[in-house]
Each structure stands twice: as C-alpha cells, then as structure tokens.
Amino acid sequence: MPAKKGIEDAPVYSMAHERQVELLSEALLREYMHKRKFTETLRVFDEENPRGSDTITSRALMSDLMALKPETQKSMKNDGVETIMEMLCCLRVQRRMEVEELKRRASAEVPSTPEKTKAKKAKKAKKKKDKQKSLSKESSDKQSNREKGRGVSEFHKFLESSGSSSDGASSRAEDGDGPGSVAGKETNLAGDRLWGDDEGGSQIGGKLAVSLLTALCSSASSLKNYTEQGFSFDQDLEYALVQWKRGPDGIITVVQAFVCAFFFKGSFVDVQRHQRHCLLRSLTTILCGVQPSPHLICLVDGSVTADKPEVGIANMTVLRKFTTTQEIEDTLCPLLEKWMQPKGSGLMCFLLSVMLSAGIEAITSLIGSQGSRLIDSEGRCTVELVRLLLSDESTTSTALDDDDVLGELSIGMGPSGPVCGYIVSDHGVPPSGDNRPPPRHPVWLLHHGDRLAVLFLKRDNRRQLEQRKGAGVTISTDAFFYSPATHGQGEIFLTLTTRRTGDANQHSERSDSFLGNAIHSITLWSDGDIDWNGSEPSF
Structure with a gap:
C-alpha cells in the first residue's frame, strides 16, 4: 500500500x-x-x-x-x-x-565422475600427449639436420660473439648501467620495504628485526600481551572480537571497527564463513590504507614469543611484491587460519605486516621525537599507532580531501570519506566534531586515554534520520557500544534521539563523561538525547 x-x-x-x-x-x-x-x-x-x-x-x-x-x-x-x-x-x-534450501545445496556432495568418462578423458589426454611428442621429435630432427650443415668457423664466430657480449654485460654491470644497478636503484627507492627474491617469501632477518623492535617498543616485556593474541570471535556475539589481556586495545579495537562496518551489510547463512570474510576485508582495507601500492605491501607469517621476540621476528617469513589488491586477499586468506588462533601470533603478524608495508622510515617519522615508540613503556598502544592503522586519519585530523582507503573493497555511502569515524580526547580536552567528511559506515572509534571502544549502528538509517530531522520530526534510533577488552560484558544497547533542526527551545543535557561528549560531537546527534537504558559503561 x-x-x-x-x-x-x-x-x-x-x-x-x-x-x-x-x-x-x-x-x-x-x-x-x-x-x-x-x-x-x-x-x-x-x-x-x-x-x-x-x-x-x-x-x-x-x-x-x-x-x-x-x-x-x-x-x-x-x-x-x-x-x-x-x-x-x-x-x-x-x-x-x-x-534451508541453500544449506541443503551447500552440504550436498559433488557427484563423482563416472568411470567411463574418466577412461575417455585419460585416453584423450594420452593421445594428445603422444601427438605432441611426435611433433617435438620431428622438429628436433629438422633442427639437427640444419646444425650439421654449419661449419666450424661459424661455431667459432658464435663463441666469440657470446664472449664479447658477456664481457660487455660485465663491464656495464661494473659501470652501474646493468640489471644489477637497476635492482639497486629499485631497492634504494623502496627503502627497507624490499628484500629477498624468493617468490615463496623470505625471512625478515636479524638486522631488520632489531629496527622493527626499536620502533615498536623500548622493552621486550611490553610485548607480553601482544604475542599471545589472535583475531578470534566471541561465541555469543557473532561480530565481536575477543581481547584476552589489556594492552593491544589500539589494534584489536580498530580491526573491530572495520569488522562492524562490513558485518551488517546484507544477509548470510554460514556465520563462521561470514566472520572470516569480514575479517579478511578489514585487514586488507587497513593494509591498503597504510600502503596504497600493492607492490610494497608485506604479509608476515610465523610465530613469536615474549621471552625472545627478536629471534622469533627474525625467523618470520615475509610475502611481498603483489600486483593487485585481489592477489593480496588471495594470499592473506590461507594465513587467516593461523592469525585467527585465539592465543597465537596473529596480532603480531598483522602489526609487523603494517609496519613493513609502511616502511621503517615512515614509522620513524610518524612517532617523531627520539625515544618515542608505537607501544609505550606500560605496553599500551599509542595514539600514533591507532592513527597509522586508521589509514586516512593517520595523515591529519582535519583533512578535507581524504581518499577512499580501498575503493574496490568499500561498500556503503560512497567513494569518499573514511571507513569509520575516529573520536579521541586530547589531554583532557572534550572531544568535538571536525571538518572531515562523515564516515561511509555508521561506525565510530572512541579513544580516551588507554581505553578504546566502538559505537555503531547495525542498520545505516542516517539518511532517513537526517531527512526527518530536517522535516521537524524528533526520532529515536538504536545504537550499540562494544569494547573487545571488556568482551565479557557483551554489547551495550543505547537509544539516541535527534532533535528538530533549528529548535532553539530545546537543548539536550550535556554529559560530563567522555562518552556523552563523544556522541554529541557527531553532527547528527550534536543536540540530541542519549539514553543508555540503565547501563552506561565507565569509560
């Protein structure tokens, strides 16, 4: 109707x-x-x-x-x-x-190939192979006959020509004009991002491991809660990642924000498959935001322990030199099985992948002053590390022309704007909205001190809310709050109410808490009401 x-x-x-x-x-x-x-x-x-x-x-x-x-x-x-x-x-x-029909089709066994068909295919393949062998033999005989007609002088000319070419190539390499020089120039341009030539990957090595640890933390003890943390999902909340110990909040919660951005788009049948898919998209999106060039993106595989992290990092394998984003996804997909082990080295593998993709020089420039690290002395993620993972936000907090971090993977409001919003308190100053475009997904990362959490809508009805707000209608919507560090508390349900545009007679009661001010810094609810339904978290 x-x-x-x-x-x-x-x-x-x-x-x-x-x-x-x-x-x-x-x-x-x-x-x-x-x-x-x-x-x-x-x-x-x-x-x-x-x-x-x-x-x-x-x-x-x-x-x-x-x-x-x-x-x-x-x-x-x-x-x-x-x-x-x-x-x-x-x-x-x-x-x-x-x-039920989709489940039945998914679980149905693939019919086996009839024996007659197998025999027919084998016979056809054998016939094709024999024909190729026959043609190869004929070609070899003709080539042999032609070689017999050549004189000894021609053979000596060939050797002399080869020798002079070899000498020329050698002299060009020594002068810096040969292929070796080109490879050297490429290595210099790429900085410390490229090493090794094996297609199957190469080890990080001791020297680079020391550089990574120097930029990462001041003491190996700071990594204790990072080396036994994987990307595992909660059994009760399908979208929720689990953080075992405090410390890596800035990594787990950022990935959680991206998972929330993708998880509620469309329907799904297999929960575990959907979880893997959303995690894959999230990690790939973050990596491609940190390093837009697929050729310079690195994926790390291996394990590391807290007692001797430099040894574990040095022995880790690095996969690199990808040509497309799809190739990165295809390579990362089998690695997820290891990265998703609850208390494995998945988080460290991802963190090192981000650092190597960005480059040590870029990391050093990001952390600034000497003595600064991505992880502080108490084992907590710094704001610089969070901004690095948030790609667009890592450049500047007031950028107006931020590009899409990953066009082919993004879904939602459009090609511009960050994937999710980022609201951070700065030395006790209340958070406020900035001039950045709104996030493509209704997801906001809240950062206050060493605490991080995700505020999100499970249904993106922001456009509808804006229209009704502009029409003078007061409307409420459901929002959710989740922190992987306190996964035992589950998600918190709150109600956000928009007020009529231009209504000067009504003013929402401002909260003294960071969470209240953070929500009011979002333009849509800048003058709205917040109802935590009796369960406002201490933050």
Missing part, C-alpha cells in the same frame, strides 16, 4: 524502541481479530488494553514500520493472505525455506 500523506509525522517514530514494539504488536493483533471477525475477543482485548492517542490505527503506518512493500502486500492478497500479521508469518516461512 502506498504510504499516506503525513505518515512521517506520526508520533510513534519519536518514541523509544520498546514503546514502538508494544504499540505495533497491539495494532497487528487488532487488525487480525477485526479481519477474522473475532468481535468478542477484540472487545475483551480493548478492555484490557485501552486505546489511546498513541494507538496505531493506520494500516499504512503498520506497513511502513514493518518495512512491508506495497507490491509484496498486493501479491499476497492475490493469494488470499489478508492481514499484515499473516503476511509477516508467510514471509518468515518463505525465507526459512530458502535458507
């Missing part, structure tokens, strides 16, 4: 989520009993649940709240389904049957 004029002004849109559900449930029951002529039951229901000014009486409003499209309703009415409640039940059954 087409939405009636003025439906967007209905008061139910500005109510809390629980109240919306209550009113909608009553309306669906009333419509069902009315259509089915359960008159007496409806009368008793109205006595127990008196109608009021908030009561939903519009079928169009119910359809809009349940996101039931007009064409869907028309099709179901033709099949004899009259009430919205029955339509919703039918849709639920249809979707479940579709999912």
Whole structure:
C-alpha cells in the first residue's frame, strides 16, 4: 500500500524502541481479530488494553514500520493472505525455506565422475600427449639436420660473439648501467620495504628485526600481551572480537571497527564463513590504507614469543611484491587460519605486516621525537599507532580531501570519506566534531586515554534520520557500544534521539563523561538525547 500523506509525522517514530514494539504488536493483533471477525475477543482485548492517542490505527503506518512493500502486500492478497500479521508469518516461512534450501545445496556432495568418462578423458589426454611428442621429435630432427650443415668457423664466430657480449654485460654491470644497478636503484627507492627474491617469501632477518623492535617498543616485556593474541570471535556475539589481556586495545579495537562496518551489510547463512570474510576485508582495507601500492605491501607469517621476540621476528617469513589488491586477499586468506588462533601470533603478524608495508622510515617519522615508540613503556598502544592503522586519519585530523582507503573493497555511502569515524580526547580536552567528511559506515572509534571502544549502528538509517530531522520530526534510533577488552560484558544497547533542526527551545543535557561528549560531537546527534537504558559503561 502506498504510504499516506503525513505518515512521517506520526508520533510513534519519536518514541523509544520498546514503546514502538508494544504499540505495533497491539495494532497487528487488532487488525487480525477485526479481519477474522473475532468481535468478542477484540472487545475483551480493548478492555484490557485501552486505546489511546498513541494507538496505531493506520494500516499504512503498520506497513511502513514493518518495512512491508506495497507490491509484496498486493501479491499476497492475490493469494488470499489478508492481514499484515499473516503476511509477516508467510514471509518468515518463505525465507526459512530458502535458507534451508541453500544449506541443503551447500552440504550436498559433488557427484563423482563416472568411470567411463574418466577412461575417455585419460585416453584423450594420452593421445594428445603422444601427438605432441611426435611433433617435438620431428622438429628436433629438422633442427639437427640444419646444425650439421654449419661449419666450424661459424661455431667459432658464435663463441666469440657470446664472449664479447658477456664481457660487455660485465663491464656495464661494473659501470652501474646493468640489471644489477637497476635492482639497486629499485631497492634504494623502496627503502627497507624490499628484500629477498624468493617468490615463496623470505625471512625478515636479524638486522631488520632489531629496527622493527626499536620502533615498536623500548622493552621486550611490553610485548607480553601482544604475542599471545589472535583475531578470534566471541561465541555469543557473532561480530565481536575477543581481547584476552589489556594492552593491544589500539589494534584489536580498530580491526573491530572495520569488522562492524562490513558485518551488517546484507544477509548470510554460514556465520563462521561470514566472520572470516569480514575479517579478511578489514585487514586488507587497513593494509591498503597504510600502503596504497600493492607492490610494497608485506604479509608476515610465523610465530613469536615474549621471552625472545627478536629471534622469533627474525625467523618470520615475509610475502611481498603483489600486483593487485585481489592477489593480496588471495594470499592473506590461507594465513587467516593461523592469525585467527585465539592465543597465537596473529596480532603480531598483522602489526609487523603494517609496519613493513609502511616502511621503517615512515614509522620513524610518524612517532617523531627520539625515544618515542608505537607501544609505550606500560605496553599500551599509542595514539600514533591507532592513527597509522586508521589509514586516512593517520595523515591529519582535519583533512578535507581524504581518499577512499580501498575503493574496490568499500561498500556503503560512497567513494569518499573514511571507513569509520575516529573520536579521541586530547589531554583532557572534550572531544568535538571536525571538518572531515562523515564516515561511509555508521561506525565510530572512541579513544580516551588507554581505553578504546566502538559505537555503531547495525542498520545505516542516517539518511532517513537526517531527512526527518530536517522535516521537524524528533526520532529515536538504536545504537550499540562494544569494547573487545571488556568482551565479557557483551554489547551495550543505547537509544539516541535527534532533535528538530533549528529548535532553539530545546537543548539536550550535556554529559560530563567522555562518552556523552563523544556522541554529541557527531553532527547528527550534536543536540540530541542519549539514553543508555540503565547501563552506561565507565569509560
């Protein structure tokens, strides 16, 4: 059914989520009993649940709240389904049957190849091989006959020509004009990012391991909580990463923000497969944001222990010289099995991959003054490390022309703007909004001292909220708050209410907490209300 004029002004849109559900449930029951002529039951229901000014009486409003499209309703009415409640039940059954069918197809065994077909293919391949062998022999015989006609003088000329060419190549290499010189120039241009020539990867080596550790931390003891941390998901919250010990918050939470950006886009059947896919996209997006050139991106594989980190890092294998982003994803995919081990070296492998991709010189320039590190003396991630991982944000906090960190992997609002927002407190100064474009996904990384968390929407309805706010409608939406460091507490549900644009008579009560000020620094809720539903975290 087409939405009636003025439906967007209905008061139910500005109510809390629980109240919306209550009113909608009553309306669906009333419509069902009315259509089915359960008159007496409806009368008793109205006595127990008196109608009021908030009561939903519009079928169009119910359809809009349940996101039931007009064409869907028309099709179901033709099949004899009259009430919205029955339509919703039918849709639920249809979707479940579709999912069951997809699961059945996914688990079905691939039919084996018949023996006759196998024999036929083998015979055909043998025939083709014999033909190629015969042609090769004929070509070899002809070449041998031609060689027999050549004189000894020709052979000596060939040797002399080869010798002079070899001498020339040798002299050019010594003068710096040969291939060796080109390789040297390429190595100088790439700095410390390129080493080794093996296609299967090469070891980092002791010298580079020392350079990495010097930029990373001042003491090996600071890495204790980093060497036994992988990218593992929580059993209860499907999207949530788990952090075992405090310290690597700045790495795990940044990756968590990217996972939240991708996790709620579209539906999925296999949870574990979807988790791996979102993690793969997140890690690849971060790496390509740190180093836009695929040729200079490095992937590290191996294990490292806290007692002798320099030895473990030196023996780690590095894969590099990729040509495309897809090649990076294809290489990273099998590595995830190791990186996702709960208490493995996955986090260290990723961190070293980021550092090698950026380059030691770039890392040194980022941390600035002598004695500074990416991890402080207490084992906590510094703001510089967080900004490095956030790609676009790592260059400047007020950039207006930040490019997409990974165009072919991004989904959401458009090609511009960072993947997620970043709100950080600076030496006790309350956070405030900046001039950067809004994030492509409704995800914001909150950073206060050594604590990090993710604020996000599971459904990106920001455009709808802006439109209704501009139309003078006060509207509430559900938001979620999660911190991997406190995964035992689960996610926290909060309600954010927008206020009418230009409404000078109403001002939200400002919070003294970092979280309240951080949320108010987001333009959409700059003058809105925050309801933590009784569970505001201490941050």
